[in-house]
Amino acid sequence: MDGTVLLTGAGGRVGEAVLQGLSEEYYWRLLFHNPPDEQPDHEYLIGDVDDMDDVREAMAGVDAVIHLAGDPRPDAPWESVIQHNIHGTHNMYEAAAEEDVGRFVFASSNHAVGSYETPDRTPDMYRPEDDFLLDGTELPRPGNHYGISKATGEIIGRYYHDEHDMAVCNIRIGNLTRDHPPIDYERGQAMWLSYPDCAHIHRCALEADYGFEIVYGISDNDRKYYSIERAKEALDYDPQDNSAEWNGDDHVADTDREWA
Amino acid sequence: MDGTVLLTGAGGRVGEAVLQGLSEEYYWRLLFHNPPDEQPDHEYLIGDVDDMDDVREAMAGVDAVIHLAGDPRPDAPWESVIQHNIHGTHNMYEAAAEEDVGRFVFASSNHAVGSYETPDRTPDMYRPEDDFLLDGTELPRPGNHYGISKATGEIIGRYYHDEHDMAVCNIRIGNLTRDHPPIDYERGQAMWLSYPDCAHIHRCALEADYGFEIVYGISDNDRKYYSIERAKEALDYDPQDNSAEWNGDDHVADTDREWA
Numbered sequence: 001m002d003g004t005v006l007l008t009g010a011g012g013r014v015g016e017a018v019l020q021g022l023s024e025e026y027y028w029r030l031l032f033h034n035p036p037d038e039q040p041d042h043e044y045l046i047g048d049v050d051d052m053d054d055v056r057e058a059m060a061g062v063d064a065v066i067h068l069a070g071d072p073r074p075d076a077p078w079e080s081v082i083q084h085n086i087h088g089t090h091n092m093y094e095a096a097a098e099e100d101v102g103r104f105v106f107a108s109s110n111h112a113v114g115s116y117e118t119p120d121r122t123p124d125m126y127r128p129e130d131d132f133l134l135d136g137t138e139l140p141r142p143g144n145h146y147g148i149s150k151a152t153g154e155i156i157g158r159y160y161h162d163e164h165d166m167a168v169c170n171i172r173i174g175n176l177t178r179d180h181p182p183i184d185y186e187r188g189q190a191m192w193l194s195y196p197d198c199a200h201i202h203r204c205a206l207e208a209d210y211g212f213e214i215v216y217g218i219s220d221n222d223r224k225y226y227s228i229e230r231a232k233e234a235l236d237y238d239p240q241d242n243s244a245e246w247n248g249d250d251h252v253a254d255t256d257r258e259w260a
Numbered sequence: 261m262d263g264t265v266l267l268t269g270a271g272g273r274v275g276e277a278v279l280q281g282l283s284e285e286y287y288w289r290l291l292f293h294n295p296p297d298e299q300p301d302h303e304y305l306i307g308d309v310d311d312m313d314d315v316r317e318a319m320a321g322v323d324a325v326i327h328l329a330g331d332p333r334p335d336a337p338w339e340s341v342i343q344h345n346i347h348g349t350h351n352m353y354e355a356a357a358e359e360d361v362g363r364f365v366f367a368s369s370n371h372a373v374g375s376y377e378t379p380d381r382t383p384d385m386y387r388p389e390d391d392f393l394l395d396g397t398e399l400p401r402p403g404n405h406y407g408i409s410k411a412t413g414e415i416i417g418r419y420y421h422d423e424h425d426m427a428v429c430n431i432r433i434g435n436l437t438r439d440h441p442p443i444d445y446e447r448g449q450a451m452w453l454s455y456p457d458c459a460h461i462h463r464c465a466l467e468a469d470y471g472f473e474i475v476y477g478i479s480d481n482d483r484k485y486y487s488i489e490r491a492k493e494a495l496d497y498d499p500q501d502n503s504a505e506w507n508g509d510d511h512v513a514d515t516d517r518e519w520a
Contacts, residue, residue, distance in 0.1 A: 078350055078354070082342070082347055082350070086342065086412075090342070115419070139399065141418055141419075142415060142419050143419070143423075144419075147419070148419055152411075152415060158399070158400065158402070159402050159403070163375070
């Protein structure tokens with residue numbers, strides 16, 4: 001796509017992965033919550049998504065949004081997530097609708113469905129021989145207040161898609177780590193998302209033709225309980241990494257990889 | 261069930277229907293937002309569900325909750341529903357968890373799925389010969405901010421069920437009218453809920469044995485696009501009214517009906 005992409009939460013880890021992979025691919029406008037340590041290579045603003053004035057300023061003239069901002073802590077208290085994640089996301093959608101933005105990519109989370117990991121299913125479901133699979137059509141089952149806020153963000157997106165004909169893609173991001181999968185953590189390996197695959201799925205969400213989607217953002221791990229079929233089908237997602245292929249000596253997440 | 265049932269939103273229409281049918285059946289504690297016009301026949305308090313002190317006072321010693329309070333306007337603005345409906349409902353669940361309340365009945369709404377009524381489906385879906393049917397397993401598709409708030413309330417309930425082993429029943433209430441179905445309004449007739457059936461489904465939700473449910477609360481209308489099968493199966497719901505049987509001369513909603 002052409003035009004300006006507004007990226008919120010630009011100082012966070014997902015933002016780092018996206019910019020690392022797609023820095024040259026788009027004209028970026030970055031929204032930081034706190035002033036960045038280093039001068040960014042792109043146009044940027046500092047502001048709060050829960051402040052509608054900041055949001056409107058950031059949204060002016062934008063063609064697409066990748067909305068990552070919010071309290072990222074899985075154990076964040078309700079008072080924080082209702083303000084920053086729920087109200088902030090609503091502000092973003094409302095301003096996007098005012099500005100007739102055609103495409104909105106929302107960083108949802110595995111935590112929106114965390115309570116499917118019941119004691120009788122775990123740890124078996126984290127292993128390749130188990131066939132339990134979530135595919136994005138299931139009802140949310142958050143395991144914490146953060147997860148409630150992400151599931152609510154998906155519903156807000158559904159409303160703005162239906163009412164404003166905005167293309168909306170919710171990416172339930174797995175366990176994003178730089179360079180290599182989580183060590184000695186089966187659950188994290190099953191939902192690993194490499195930095196390159198993270199950038200790639202966001203590019204797919206900016207380029208593909210869709211209406212409203214909920215997809216899982218994980219690498220093509222041997223171990224997985226989130227299906228990536230919908231992301232492949234709707235977004236043409238083609239992940240290159242796999243937590244099972246990392247042998248401890250080198251990085252499967254090849255930083256020289258082509259991004260197209 | 262025995263014990264005290266806390267009813268919030270006691271001054272609203274759903275509260276009126278519930279109390280009209282079940283006044284003698286339970287020991288009630290009523291929470292009013294505004295002082296009632298007449299002296300209630302039951303223990304009562306006046307307070308706001310978005311005030312945690314009020315909520316904790318109302319919840320003390322309670323055995324079950326019917327939570328109806330919130331801004332009921334389909335066109336309510338976001339600022340109101342995030343505060344009264346989303347935050348207020350979270351307060352109610354949090355206080356119920358603190359108090360080890362075992363059962364929570366939440367007044368959800370048809371507005372949580374209002375955007376399934378797309379131009380290509382309507383008005384056919386409001387008519388008996390159409391077979392479009394929502395059954396409560398579908399993802400929310402709210403058609404307004406009020407609907408977003410109700411869908412979010414369902415997700416909050418899912419979390420408290422999973423985390424605190426609380427029995428949670430979400431009743432997506434249809435078009436509740438006293439005495440007779442809506443006139444010259446096909447959509448309202450298709451989702452009509454009579455006062456007696458409204459009281460009955462709330463009694464079912466207080467008595468049945470379940471974990472987490474999302475059901476539609478409508479009468480057994482010939483015209484319907486919401487399934488009542490799950491309410492029958494999980495709650496033993498047995499509605500007696502049908503908007504198609506009202507002939508304009510008498511009330512199908514027999515106010516002398518037995519409530520058991």
